[in-house]
Amino acid sequence: MVQIFNSLTGRKEALEPIEPGVVRMYVCGDTVYDFCHIGHARSKVAFDIVRRYLEYRGLRVVFVRNITDIDDKIIKRAAENGEPVETLTARFIQAMHEDYDRLGILRPDHEPRATQHIPGIIAMIGALIDKGLAYVAENGDVMYSVSKFPGYGRLSGKRLSDLRAGARVDVDEAKRDPLDFVLWKRAKPGEPHWPSPWGEGRPGWHIECSAMSYDILGPRFDIHGGGLDLKFPHHENEIAQSCGAGHEFARIWMHNGFVNVDDEKMSKSLGNFFRIRDVIGEPGASGPQVVRDPEVLRFFLASSHYRGPINYSLEQIEQADAALLRLYTALRDTPAAEPTTGAAPASDAAAQFAAAMDDDFNTPEALAVLQGLATELNRAKAAGDGARSARLAGELRHLGGVLGLLQQPPEQFLRKQRRQPQAAASHRESAAQDAAPAPSLSEAEIEALVAERAAARKAKNFQESDRIRDVLARAGIQLEDKPDGTTYWRRT
RNA sequence: GGCUAGGUGGCAGAGUGGUCAUGCAGCGGCCUGCAAAGCCGCGUACAGCGGUUCGAUUCCGCUCCUAGCCUCCA
Numbered sequence: 001m002v003q004i005f006n007s008l009t010g011r012k013e014a015l016e017p018i019e020p021g022v023v024r025m026y027v028c029g030d031t032v033y034d035f036c037h038i039g040h041a042r043s044k045v046a047f048d049i050v051r052r053y054l055e056y057r058g059l060r061v062v063f064v065r066n067i068t069d070i071d072d073k074i075i076k077r078a079a080e081n082g083e084p085v086e087t088l089t090a091r092f093i094q095a096m097h098e099d100y101d102r103l104g105i106l107r108p109d110h111e112p113r114a115t116q117h118i119p120g121i122i123a124m125i126g127a128l129i130d131k132g133l134a135y136v137a138e139n140g141d142v143m144y145s146v147s148k149f150p151g152y153g154r155l156s157g158k159r160l161s162d163l164r165a166g167a168r169v170d171v172d173e174a175k176r177d178p179l180d181f182v183l184w185k186r187a188k189p190g191e192p193h194w195p196s197p198w199g200e201g202r203p204g205w206h207i208e209c210s211a212m213s214y215d216i217l218g219p220r221f222d223i224h225g226g227g228l229d230l231k232f233p234h235h236e237n238e239i240a241q242s243c244g245a246g247h248e249f250a251r252i253w254m255h256n257g258f259v260n261v262d263d264e265k266m267s268k269s270l271g272n273f274f275r276i277r278d279v280i281g282e283p284g285a286s287g288p289q290v291v292r293d294p295e296v297l298r299f300f301l302a303s304s305h306y307r308g309p310i311n312y313s314l315e316q317i318e319q320a321d322a323a324l325l326r327l328y329t330a331l332r333d334t335p336a337a338e339p340t341t342g343a344a345p346a347s348d349a350a351a352q353f354a355a356a357m358d359d360d361f362n363t364p365e366a367l368a369v370l371q372g373l374a375t376e377l378n379r380a381k382a383a384g385d386g387a388r389s390a391r392l393a394g395e396l397r398h399l400g401g402v403l404g405l406l407q408q409p410p411e412q413f414l415r416k417q418r419r420q421p422q423a424a425a426s427h428r429e430s431a432a433q434d435a436a437p438a439p440s441l442s443e444a445e446i447e448a449l450v451a452e453r454a455a456a457r458k459a460k461n462f463q464e465s466d467r468i469r470d471v472l473a474r475a476g477i478q479l480e481d482k483p484d485g486t487t488y489w490r491r492t
Numbered sequence: 493g494g495c496u497a498g499g500u501g502g503c504a505g506a507g508u509g510g511u512c513a514u515g516c517a518g519c520g521g522c523c524u525g526c527a528a529a530g531c532c533g534c535g536u537a538c539a540g541c542g543g544u545u546c547g548a549u550u551c552c553g554c555u556c557c558u559a560g561c562c563u564c565c566a
Binding site for chain 2: 027029030031036038043044046073157158162228230233234259265268303305307308309311315322364368378379460466478479481482488490
């Protein structure tokens with residue numbers, strides 16, 4: 001039984017899908033006016049793992065993740081760039097897909113965009129006005145009247161009076177209550193606009209998620225997810241809108257914690273953020289940036305529980321690299337056969353893995369199970385037990401796959417270059433640590449040197465073979481001699 | 493100020509009312525021509541002070557500290 005921490009109740013609750021066997025979930029996506037940063041990656045990876053695990057448990061998941069492609073920031077950025085809004089958003093949607101694909105984040109079943117759901121948005125605003133929950137303000141904007149919705153503040157645990165007391169200045173004159181928020185915004189000259197009963201304009205930010213989740217998933221669904229920073233006001237407002245319109249809306253609310261840098265929240269406004277491609281490199285570029293493979297970033301993100309904070313640093317990334325290296329090293333020289341499926345009895349490891357993941361997606365514990373499996377696999381390999389090795393390797397790959405990990409050939413992963421010094425230098429904590437760049441060798445050059453060394457070893461010329469090993473070591477190549485006389489190589 | 497999460501060994505990071513997380517780093521051993529990888533073993537970790545308990549890192553209270561939200565933000 002999958003237990004999920006529900007932000008709405010503050011408790012872990014059993015997931016009991018509305019329609020047995022089917023989980024409908026909606027996750028808040030990105031506003032596409034810039035490249036995605038690793039905070040976005042954390043949220044997307046977290047919910048990707050939720051989805052993969054639920055599917056592993058035999059549930060069908062209908063996964064919706066929206067794209068906000070119209071809003072103030074987009075309009076502002078497009079104006080700054082002197083380009084049409086659609087050009088800007090198309091570019092960053094493509095970049096987003098590139099980044100997420102490389103992180104192994106599965107594409108959602110539905111990826112609705114605000115601009116494609118204007119009719120649904122208008123319909124919902126109309127319903128809210130009819131119910132007396134929204135009003136047309138003097139400036140022509142349509143506002144949600146927060147005080148008319150009794151449950152307001154339930155999700156974020158806030159009271160209206162507290163919120164008002166803490167409200168910052170610059171209260172919009174058009175609002176009857178400082179906490180009221182915009183549903184439909186009157187277009188200013190030159191801004192994108194759509195016709196509506198309240199004049200030419202565009203949707204406010206919060207309404208799109210209410211309208212799109214309704215259009216695609218209907219009046220009630222199982223899980224709604226997003227970053228902790230969306231809890232208030234965004235999700236609070238979504239609830240006010242959807243429930244105000246008479247829908248049951250989401251049953252379980254999930255919020256992922258922040259990515260911190262130097263123990264401070266990473267955010268655009270603080271300017272302390274790393275873009276995904278600062279870490280995993282530009283798509284199609286030859287070398288890596290900070291990590292040898294995007295999978296390292298994914299592993300790092302999975303190595304702490306999704307609800308807590310995670311502190312990004314080069315040291316953490318290197319620990320993730322080392323841990324992942326151990327897994328792939330264990331997988332080396334094991335058959336890549338498909339895991340046993342069907343009637344195979346569930347193993348201890350699979351049971352432990354499921355117990356960890358059932359408990360609110362405890363990925364660190366699940367990862368510990370994978371490490372235990374690697375130890376067993378190493379033992380079996382050392383004992384020459386081929387059948388057991390194959391079974392354990394298959395299981396390791398299979399369970400790793402549930403987390404979106406361990407799906408590439410081990411040698412391919414192990415031979416990737418770990419990082420380029422100049423790129424790491426952009427990470428301030430490491431700027432001073434990078435010595436002279438290591439000369440990088442092509443695979444052919446490496447193979448040639450390895451062959452040369454093998455000949456020297458065969459002739460018992462250990463002085464020469466050690467010399468070659470040193471040359472390779474300085475180029476970041478680590479050798480491992482196998483008992484049969486052949487040699488592995490990987491990049492450190 | 494109001495509200496909410498936390499404080500676990502050198503570094504990360506799970507978890508539990510009473511033998512074991514896990515990874516990295518470190519130490520010892522095995523293996524190896526030497527290494528590397530791997531395997532085996534090792535470390536009086538649970539912020540502080542009280543309380544409940546036969547027994548608390550785990551439950552309760554207080555104190556100190558940290559982060560987040562209350563404003564756009566994954």
